[in-house]
Amino acid sequence: xxxxxxxxxxxxxxxxxxxxxxxLLLIGGEISFGQQAYFAIGAYASGIASAVWGWPFAVALALxxxxxxxxxxxxxxxxxxxxxxxYAIATLAxxxxxxxxxxxxxxxxxxxxxxxxxxGANGFRDIRWVYEAGIAPGTYLAIIAxxxxxxxxxxxxxxxxxxxxxxxxVGEDPILAGMQGIRVLRWxxxxxxxxxGVAGLGGALFAHMATYVEPAQFSVMTGVHAVAYGLIGxxxxxxxxxxxxxxxxxxxxxxxxxxAYRMIVFGGLVAIILILRPRGILDExxxxxxxxxxxx
Amino acid sequence: MLDLVQNTLDGIxxxxxxxxxxxxxxxxxxxxxxxxxxxxxxxxxxxxxxAWVHVQWSAGLIEAALATFIGALLASIYIERLSFAAIRGDxxxxxxxxxxxxxxxxxxxxxxxxxxxxxxxxxxxxxxxIQIAGLFLGGDDLLVLLSAGLVLLVLHRLxxxxxxxxxxxxxxxxxxxxxxxxxxxxxxxxxxFCLAALVGAVAGLLIAATDGxxxxxxxxxxxxxxxxxxxxGGLGSLRGALLGGLVLGxxxxxxxxxxxxxxxxxxxxxxxxxxxxxxxGGIAGVRDTGAERKL
Amino acid sequence: xxxxxxxxxxxxxxxxLKGVSxxxxxxxxxxxxGPNGAGKTxxxxxxxxxxxxxxxxxxxxxxxxLGLKPHQIVSKGIVTVPENRLxxxxxxxxxxxxxxxxxxxxxxxxxxxxxxxVLTRFPRLxxxxxxxxxTLSGGEQQMLAVGRALMAKPKILLMDEPSTGLAPIIVxxxxxxxxxxxxxxxxxxxxxxxxxxxxxxxxxxxxxxxGKVTFSGEPGxxxxxxxxxxxxxxxxxxx
Numbered sequence: 062x063x064x065x066x067x068x069x070x071x072x073x074x075x076x077x078x079x080x081x082x083x084x085l086l087l088i089g090g091e092i093s094f095g096q097q098a099y100f101a102i103g104a105y106a107s108g109i110a111s112a113v114w115g116w117p118f119a120v121a122l123a124l125x126x127x128x129x130x131x132x133x134x135x136x137x138x139x140x141x142x143x144x145x146x147x148y149a150i151a152t153l154a155x156x157x158x159x160x161x162x163x164x165x166x167x168x169x170x171x172x173x174x175x176x177x178x179x180x181g182a183n184g185f186r187d188i189r190w191v192y193e194a195g196i197a198p199g200t201y202l203a204i205i206a207x208x209x210x211x212x213x214x215x216x217x218x219x220x221x222x223x224x225x226x227x228x229x230x231v232g233e234d235p236i237l238a239g240m241q242g243i244r245v246l247r248w249x250x251x252x253x254x255x256x257x258g259v260a261g262l263g264g265a266l267f268a269h270m271a272t273y274v275e276p277a278q279f280s281v282m283t284g285v286h287a288v289a290y291g292l293i294g295x296x297x298x299x300x301x302x303x304x305x306x307x308x309x310x311x312x313x314x315x316x317x318x319x320x321a322y323r324m325i326v327f328g329g330l331v332a333i334i335l336i337l338r339p340r341g342i343l344d345e346x347x348x349x350x351x352x353x354x355x356x357x
Numbered sequence: 358m359l360d361l362v363q364n365t366l367d368g369i370x371x372x373x374x375x376x377x378x379x380x381x382x383x384x385x386x387x388x389x390x391x392x393x394x395x396x397x398x399x400x401x402x403x404x405x406x407x408a409w410v411h412v413q414w415s416a417g418l419i420e421a422a423l424a425t426f427i428g429a430l431l432a433s434i435y436i437e438r439l440s441f442a443a444i445r446g447d448x449x450x451x452x453x454x455x456x457x458x459x460x461x462x463x464x465x466x467x468x469x470x471x472x473x474x475x476x477x478x479x480x481x482x483x484x485x486x487i488q489i490a491g492l493f494l495g496g497d498d499l500l501v502l503l504s505a506g507l508v509l510l511v512l513h514r515l516x517x518x519x520x521x522x523x524x525x526x527x528x529x530x531x532x533x534x535x536x537x538x539x540x541x542x543x544x545x546x547x548x549x550f551c552l553a554a555l556v557g558a559v560a561g562l563l564i565a566a567t568d569g570x571x572x573x574x575x576x577x578x579x580x581x582x583x584x585x586x587x588x589x590g591g592l593g594s595l596r597g598a599l600l601g602g603l604v605l606g607x608x609x610x611x612x613x614x615x616x617x618x619x620x621x622x623x624x625x626x627x628x629x630x631x632x633x634x635x636x637x638g639g640i641a642g643v644r645d646t647g648a649e650r651k652l
Numbered sequence: 653x654x655x656x657x658x659x660x661x662x663x664x665x666x667x668x669l670k671g672v673s674x675x676x677x678x679x680x681x682x683x684x685x686g687p688n689g690a691g692k693t694x695x696x697x698x699x700x701x702x703x704x705x706x707x708x709x710x711x712x713x714x715x716x717x718l719g720l721k722p723h724q725i726v727s728k729g730i731v732t733v734p735e736n737r738l739x740x741x742x743x744x745x746x747x748x749x750x751x752x753x754x755x756x757x758x759x760x761x762x763x764x765x766x767x768x769x770v771l772t773r774f775p776r777l778x779x780x781x782x783x784x785x786x787t788l789s790g791g792e793q794q795m796l797a798v799g800r801a802l803m804a805k806p807k808i809l810l811m812d813e814p815s816t817g818l819a820p821i822i823v824x825x826x827x828x829x830x831x832x833x834x835x836x837x838x839x840x841x842x843x844x845x846x847x848x849x850x851x852x853x854x855x856x857x858x859x860x861x862x863g864k865v866t867f868s869g870e871p872g873x874x875x876x877x878x879x880x881x882x883x884x885x886x887x888x889x890x891x
Contacts, residue, residue, distance in 0.1 A: 242723045
């Protein structure tokens, strides 16, 4: 496959994890500006596991996912009691706290004559497991796609089992949801854990593809982009955030003629879409219509 | 001990500018119940227009200031029309995402127009530094403090002793009640946006003129400082925004002096996170912020 | 069935309920009347477990349930149809109805059958079952909320001001539905400001004024005009 296409598709896949992570919280009625924190945690934890401790790649990915989910739940445990704006800013504060902490986080060991591990603001080099195992970019793209598909299938399964419906109820009206016998706080913490896990997995995959990560990559801008993907793609289905990523990374980043004006074009596009469809292109109205049409 | 007092003094000077940013945020949130996260970038547009007249026609501070006000106003009106007026009130999430989209536009637009890393901005008129009992207050800091104080006085007068202020407070209290009281909500919201832009522009002007140079990163910086100060002080409270700005300035100055620049960031964001969890009403102890209405 | 004794609830320093006692008897429509600000909604939210009471007791079939969380209250069979926030607007009518049955998801089956029953009871909901609930009219949303509550198989149905914001003709329709439920032998606790309509259907009523029950009785035994006046306007004199 063409290397440029492979790299664009890989980027779409990786950002999709982040977008799905923010989307899960949007469904639960919370806006998070801080999912990049779990992306960073997944990247660093899995990088340390494979590059410094010499763990296998799969176990490193699992560690990144688990840590993302665990810390996500831990942050949500107090934060989920807050109202909308407070929650949004609390997630942002936690993400910036994470980034600032990574700026001073040093954990280096001598591996084969090289100092390996996070070196504060200088970043974390030589996460070389994938490279050393001889995995080609095309193969790695397949790994990303498979895991992304796995996450989407899990969300689809959750929808079949009415799990997503309950999360939507919590998101639309937590008090009314409570009156239906739903344990609102548990659902919010659960959603945050799932979102943290998805972002953690994405981060782990990102670190092993890039082989180098640094704290500055996990800035507020990254987090707000993740939220915007779900909002323009639509809140009606898990395909929504992927559509958002596709429009931004796929269409605009790849069209090199537009590169210099990418933000201006993308920003204008988002603003217009949100005026016409405040809950995104694939919003609940459209999804419900398509479903009832399909049922007929 | 002397260090502690000196840091506090420095912190208050920096914090007074943060307070203006936080007040701008609070004004908009108060009447719209929605966050305009492109507030910082709209000020950034202002100071770049100021810098442009400075570089182009070697204009002085007064002309640059005027241009700053005009630029911030125009950018704010652009945001208000597209991200707030055009989007229904119950879709607050969409407004926030939309304001972010315009932020990207403004930032890239400015970056394209001013390709250099930094751009020169006219500096403040020299004022003598003050030294009393070992404490030092720079002339620039003094000017920042005085200007911020003057803006606060004017703002207080406008909000609590004018008809427009009354309409604004009514709208902030309850949009429904304001509407049935024959207040033109759209007009008040629009004017509040403009007012916030002017207050923010003063802050931007003071900071830019103190530094003598500006970068497009100012937008992100101003949004973050304003948001943090507003939340520490208590969402929705003007008094809280003022207090939050000062506290943020003082904490930053102390942390910078005793712990260093890297730790300063950790301290500030840690404080913000803790404050939100332990004290969601902020220093001002805001009870009902209206924020629990679907964001 | 539900025994409420000396319930006190306050918002910060402001006492909204100053010791409310009342009984909801098995089978039949118990009505709570009162003017705006009397504390009617506060009482519903306290029973539903969303607001915390500072004192008093609340027992269902002899079991104390004061201080339970909302989901625990629902699992005791007390189901609420709140005022104003009736439906999940971005979910379909069908999904809204199924939402009512989440509290009993542990028992297997039955949900599909109950859904069929509700759709038969409210044919208009069947017509619109694939529509988003937010697109329904006010009366239809009220129907949907009642249908959703029935999906939970409630022992007691709490209804908060079902007539709010509806046209008089729709109000009549809603009250006919409530009357029908009463005639099936269901236990209903209805909070209403529209005393005129409520007294037509109630088996027993209480009057709540300024956080206290000031009067109670059976509709046949009292002067309706006096009750109606007080329910709308509050007491003229201390009586």
